[in-house]
Amino acid sequence: MSDQTTDELRAEIRDWMASNLTGRFEVLRHRGNAGDGDALPDLRKEWERVLAGSRWTCPGWPHEWGGRGLSVAEQIVFQEEYSRAGGPGRMGHIGEGLVGPTLIAFGTQEQKERFLPGICSGTEFWCQGYSEPSAGSDLGNIRTRARQDPATGDWLVSGQKVWTSLAHLSDWIFVLARCEEGSVGRNGLIFLLMQLDQPGIEVQPIRQIGGGAEFNSVFFDGARASAANVVGKPGEGWKVAMALLSFERGISTLGQQMGFAQELELVCEIARENGAAKRPDLRQRIARAWTGLRAMRYLAMRVLSDDPSGETMRETLGYKYHWSNWHRDLGKLAMDVLGRDANVISDDPRHERLRQLFLFSRSDTIYGGSNEIQLNIIAEQGLGMPREPRGSLF
Amino acid sequence: MSDQTTDELRAEIRDWMASNLTGRFEVLRHRGNAGDGDALPDLRKEWERVLAGSRWTCPGWPHEWGGRGLSVAEQIVFQEEYSRAGGPGRMGHIGEGLVGPTLIAFGTQEQKERFLPGICSGTEFWCQGYSEPSAGSDLGNIRTRARQDPATGDWLVSGQKVWTSLAHLSDWIFVLARCEEGSVGRNGLIFLLMQLDQPGIEVQPIRQIGGGAEFNSVFFDGARASAANVVGKPGEGWKVAMALLSFERGISTLGQQMGFAQELELVCEIARENGAAKRPDLRQRIARAWTGLRAMRYLAMRVLSDDPSGETMRETLGYKYHWSNWHRDLGKLAMDVLGRDANVISDDPRHERLRQLFLFSRSDTIYGGSNEIQLNIIAEQGLGMPREPRGSLF
Amino acid sequence: MDLVLSDDQKMIREEATRLLAERSTSERVREVVEAAQGVDAELWATIAGELGWCAMAIPEAFGGLGLGMTEQVLLMEAVGRRLAALPLWSTSCMAAPLIAAVGGDTAKAELLGRIAGGEAATVAWDIFAVDPLAHIGFDARASGDGYVIEGRAAQVSDLLAAAIVLVPAQLDGGLALFALPAGTGNSALLPTLDGTRQIGELTLDPVALPASARVDAAGFDAADADAAIASAMLGLAAEQIGAACGVMDVTLDYIASRVQFGRTIASFQAIKHRCARLEVDFSEARSLVYGAAAGFDATSPAERGMEIAAARALAGDLLYRASEEAIQLHGGVGFTWEYDPHLYFKRAQAASCLLGATHAHLGLIADALLGAEEAR
C-alpha cells in the first residue's frame, strides 16, 4: 500500500480533506457512521455535492460515467485517507457502491444515462429494498409482488420491505419483487428501480436500540415502477440481486477497517487515561483486538487480490463473519474499558461514540447474512459439508 | 453435609481408611482412576475383599443383600471420605453401582441370590456391554443379535461391543442385544448377563491416547447366556438398560467431585511452586475452575435432593455436560500450569498424574452420552425445543 | 444444608413472580425507561408499602419477618426476571444489612423499622468495587454536638428514590456511618444507558449533621460490614440470574414461532446447542446463588466470600451472554426498540461492573487459593 504510485494520490486526498472538511463541515467529522446514520442529513447531502465537485464521488467508476477509473489499490487509498480524516458516513454509498456498479453491468444505455449522473453528482440518493419481515436472512422467500399493468407495461408493486437504511432520506429505492405468480425461491423475481415520493409508498422509521432510526419499513400498495426501470429481465431478478450483493463486499472493506482502527485507538486512549490499561484481562483483550484487526487487514488483502487460482476462495467466505464478530466484540471491549463510565451518559463525545459502537455493532452479525447464515455458507461451500435441509417443519 | 448424624460415620470411615489403606495397599493410593483403570489389578481386587470384609462394599444396598442400607447423605459421606483418603478406583464399581441396583429392581429372586453375594464380597467382577462400533452414542442402533436356542432356551449372542471398561479383568458382562429380528430402535432388545470366560467370547484391548488400555472390544460369536440370565422380559431390554443408566448418575457423583477437588488442589500446589500462580491469566482460570467445582457441588446437591416438584429436573439434565467439560478444561489448565514441564516426562508422579488427567479427561465429554447428545437432550427435554430429525441422510 | 425450597419459599417466589409479571410488563418497563427516572414508584409502593417485601429479611425485633437469605434471593431473582425498576437491591440487600451489621441499637430500631415499613434506602459507597468501603469518598469530623461531613459519591444507586441515604465516612482514622436527614446535600439524577436502575450523584459540600444522624455506635471496619457486602453481592447475582432467565424465556418463545427457510429457528441444531449451553451455565450460576444463600449464616466469611464472588462472576457473565444471544437469535428485530432484548442487554452491561467486574471476583478467589502476592 505504500508504493510510490499511490503516495501521490494519498497526499492529494489528504490535502483535499484537510482543506474541505473544515468550517461548517467540521461538525461532520466521524459522524453518520453505522448507528449514527441519520445524523445531520442535510449537511451530509451538501457534503456529497462538495465531494462531487472535486470528483471524489465514485472514484472507481469508469471515466465515461463521471468516475476517475481508479484501480483497486487506488480506491483503497481513497477509502483509507477518507476515513483517516474522519470523513462522514457517505449518504451516497448505496448509489455509488451498489446501484451504479449494477447498472454499469446490467443496465440499459437509457438507465445508465438516466441514473448514473444523479449518483455521481450527489443529487439523487438511493436505498435498498431487499429484506422483508417474513424473509429475514432468506432472500429466496421474497413475497413482495410486482404485477404488470397491461395498459402501460409498468409494474405495480405491493408488499413490504424492512431494514431499509435511510429510506426517509432517499429519492429512489431498488426493489426485489416476485413477478411470476406461484414462483418460489430464486425464480420469478424482478429487480425494479422505483421513485420513493409517489402515492402507494409509505416509509415508516424503525427505532433502534441506540435510540436512533436510520432504518425503515417501506410499505408498497400498488406503487408504480416504469417499464423502463426494470434491470435485467423480469424473472431474472435473483441474478441481478446477487451480483449487486457481491459489489457490497468490495473496496469499502478497507475504509471500514480504517474506521475500526480508529475505534480501537480510541479504546486504547481511554484505557491509558482511566487506568483500564493496567488491568491484565483488558490488556489481553485489547491485544487480541489488535491481532484480529491485523489479521483482517491481511485477509482483506488476500481476498481483494482475487487470485485467479481460487486459492483464497475458502478464506473469502469467512471474511464477513470475521469482521462483524470482531467489531461486535470491540463494542463490548469498549464498554468494559469505560467501566464505571459506560452506563452513565456523559458530555465526553468519545464515550458516546463508544456507546453507539457497542449498541450498533450488534447489527453487524445480523445484517447482510447473519452469523448463522455465514457459518452455513462456510461449512457448505468452503468445507464441502452437507447442505442444511430447507422446508421441513418439525 | 456436616450434620451431627453423619459426623460419626465420617470419623469411622476416616479411621478405617487410615488403618487399612496402609502397608502393601499403600501403593494403591490415588491409583486406578480414570485413565489409570488397569493399574495394579490383582492388588486392587484384594483391596475389594478387604473392603468387603468390613462391609464397605455396597454400603447403600439394603441389609438383606449384604449392604448397610445407608441413606443418600451417608453414602455421600462414604464417597467423600474414601476419595479424600486416596482410596483406589473401585474394581467393583460396575457390579456395585450398576448391576446390583438393576437386579434389585428388575431381577428374579434367583438372579439376586446368584449374583448379589459375589458382587458384595468382592469376588465377582463385572463389565458393561452397551456401546457398539457402529452405534456410538446411539444406543437405539444396537446390532448385536441374540437368538434363542430352541433346545435349551438359552440365548446365543453374536456381534461386537466396544469401549468395555476392564473387560479383560472381569468375570461377567451384561449385554444389550437385539432379540427380535427386524426390530429397530428401542424395540426388540434383550438384557443379558453373560460369563466372559467361555468359547465364543474374545476380549481385545484398545490402546488409548495415554498409552494404557483399560477399554476393550468384546467379540461375541455364538456365545451363550443361560435362559435364567435374562433380566426383565426379552424385547424389553431398553427399559432395563435405561434404568441402569440412571443408577450411574447417582451418589458416586460426590465422590467423583472429591477427586476433582484433589486434582484442582494439586494444580494449585504446582502453580504455587513453579510460579504459574503469578500469571494473571492462570490465576483467573484457576479461580474459574474453583467456581465451576463449587457450582457442581451445589448442582449435585440439588439434583440428589430429588425434589418431588420436579423443580430441579431441568438442571439435572445439564449435570453431565457441566462436570465433563469442567474436568476436561481442568486437564488443559493443569498442562498450562505445568508449562515447560508438561511435555517432558519426569520422575515427579504428580506431573504424570496431571498428564493422565489431561489425556484421559478427553473421554469425559464423549462417553456416557457425548457433549453433542447432552446438548440435544438439554435443548429438547429441558427447553422444549424441537427434536432432531433422525435417519434422513442428506 | 438443604437446597430444596420449602413450600413457604416456593409460595413467596410464585407470588412475587406472578405479581411482577402483571405489574412490570414490557410496556411498563418502557414507560419507566422513557420517563428517565429509573424507578417505578407505583410498583414500589405496592411491594414495599403494601406487601412488605422489605420486611422479610429484617429481624422480627425490628418489625420484620426474620426470614433468611434464601427468601431475599428469590425476591431478587423475580425482580430481575422482569427488570422491575425497584430500589429493592439498594434497600434490602445493601442498606438494611449494613444497618444490621454496624448500627447501634437506637439507629437499628428506627431505621430498620422504617425500611420494614416500606421506605427505600441506599448506601453512598463505591458500587463499582468488590470492596465498596475501601475507597470512601466522604470525610467527617465531630463539630459541636454533631458532625460536619463532606465529599462526593459519583454514582449512588436509587439515590433520589431513597428516603434513607446512608453515608459511610472516614472519621478519626476509622469508619462511621451516617443516615442523611431528608434533603441533605445535593442529589443529582444521572441519565443512563440502562434506564431500569436509578443512578444519582451525591455531593456534600460540606454539611452539618446532628449527632442523631450517626448510625454506628462507635466506629466499625470493613470486616464488620462483611455480611452487608456479601448480601449486596449475592442479591445482585440473584437479580442477574433472574434477568438471564427472563431474557432466555423471551428468546425461546420468539425462536419457537419464528420461521426461516421453512423451519422454526428453534429447530436448527446449532441454535439448540447454543441455548442448551446457556441453560447449563444458568443451572450452574443458579445453583451457586442458591447454595451460597442457604449457607449464608453457617459458612465462614472467607469461604462465603469466595462462593459469592463465584456466583457474582458466573451470574454477570451469564446475563451478558444470554442477552447478547437474545439479540442475535431475534435477528433483525433483535436490535429494534420495539422488542425486549435490548432492555435486558443494557441492564446486563450496566450491572456487569457493579460491585466489581468478573475479573475482580475471580481475582478474590485466586487470592484465596493462591495467595495475594500479585496485584489484580
Add this chain to the structure above:
Amino acid sequence: MDLVLSDDQKMIREEATRLLAERSTSERVREVVEAAQGVDAELWATIAGELGWCAMAIPEAFGGLGLGMTEQVLLMEAVGRRLAALPLWSTSCMAAPLIAAVGGDTAKAELLGRIAGGEAATVAWDIFAVDPLAHIGFDARASGDGYVIEGRAAQVSDLLAAAIVLVPAQLDGGLALFALPAGTGNSALLPTLDGTRQIGELTLDPVALPASARVDAAGFDAADADAAIASAMLGLAAEQIGAACGVMDVTLDYIASRVQFGRTIASFQAIKHRCARLEVDFSEARSLVYGAAAGFDATSPAERGMEIAAARALAGDLLYRASEEAIQLHGGVGFTWEYDPHLYFKRAQAASCLLGATHAHLGLIADALLGAEEAR
C-alpha cells in the same frame, strides 16, 4: 505488498506437500513416536541432504538459494501438516537465521554452508520464552587461546539430531555465540508426551572450546538477534497452522463418512458451525502468517514483532482447538491410539508454550499498544 503466491512459491508448496504426504504418513509418524527419538532421520536425509530445503532461505553467497520468508513459511506449513519429525524448525528458523544475524564472516561461510548442504543445527537457548536470549544458561570466559564455557539448557529442540549446536553464553557482560564441535558436553535425550519433536538436555560442565568455536565477531545483544527470534516464532506459527490444517482435514474426512442416528456426523448443523468457526480462525491465522512473512524484511522490527506475536498467538490457539475438536468429533475412537487426532493433540499442547504461551504474545502486543508499565 503482494499476498498472492507466485507460481514458484506454489510449486515449492505443492512439491513439499506431495513429498510429505508420501513420506510422513500416519504409519511413519507412529514409527517415529514409538522409536522415541523424535526425529525421522531418513526423511531428513531426503529433504535436507537431497532436496536442499535448508538451502532455500540461505543467501546465495553462502551456498543457499536466497529465497525469502514466504518460502520458509510454506515449507514449515507443509511439515506441520504431516507432523513430520524433522529438525527443520531448529535448523532453518532458529540456527541459520541466528548465524546470519550475529555471525562473523568466517563462521557464516562455514556454518551456513554446512546447513545449506543438509546438516541439522539447533540453538541452546530458552525455547519457552518470548525472548529466548533473556535468560541464558551458559557462562563463558576467555582462557588461553580459546574459551571455557559452562552451564545447562534444560530443553533444546533437536539437540541430538543437530550436527551444529549453537550455544549463546554470557561473556564479559555481553553475549557471545559458540558452535560446539561434535561430541562436546553431555547431551541427554528426554522422553516427551509429544513424540514428534526431539527434546534434549545439554550440560557443559565446564568444557574448553577453541577460539574457532566462536561464531560472532565481537559480541552481540538481543536486538542484533531480532530477525532470528522473529524467524523462529514465525516458523513455529507456520508449523502450527499447518498442523491445524492437517488435523482439520483428518476430522472433516472422518465426519463426512461416519453415520450416527442415520445421518453423517457432518450433516448436523451444530457440527457444521463448529467446523466453520475453526475455518474462520484458520483463515485469520494463516493470513497473519502469510502477511507477516511477506512483509518480513520491509516492516519495522517493532511492528514485525507485534505481527508475529499475533500470528503465533492465533496459530497456537487454533491448533489446540482444532485438535481438541478432532478428538471430540471423532467420538469414541478419537482417543484411541489407532486414530490420528491424539498425535496432533499432543503436538498442539507441546508446541503451545514454545517461545512463550499465548498470554505472553498478547502481552508483547499490549506492551506496544498500552505501554509496558504492568508486569506480564
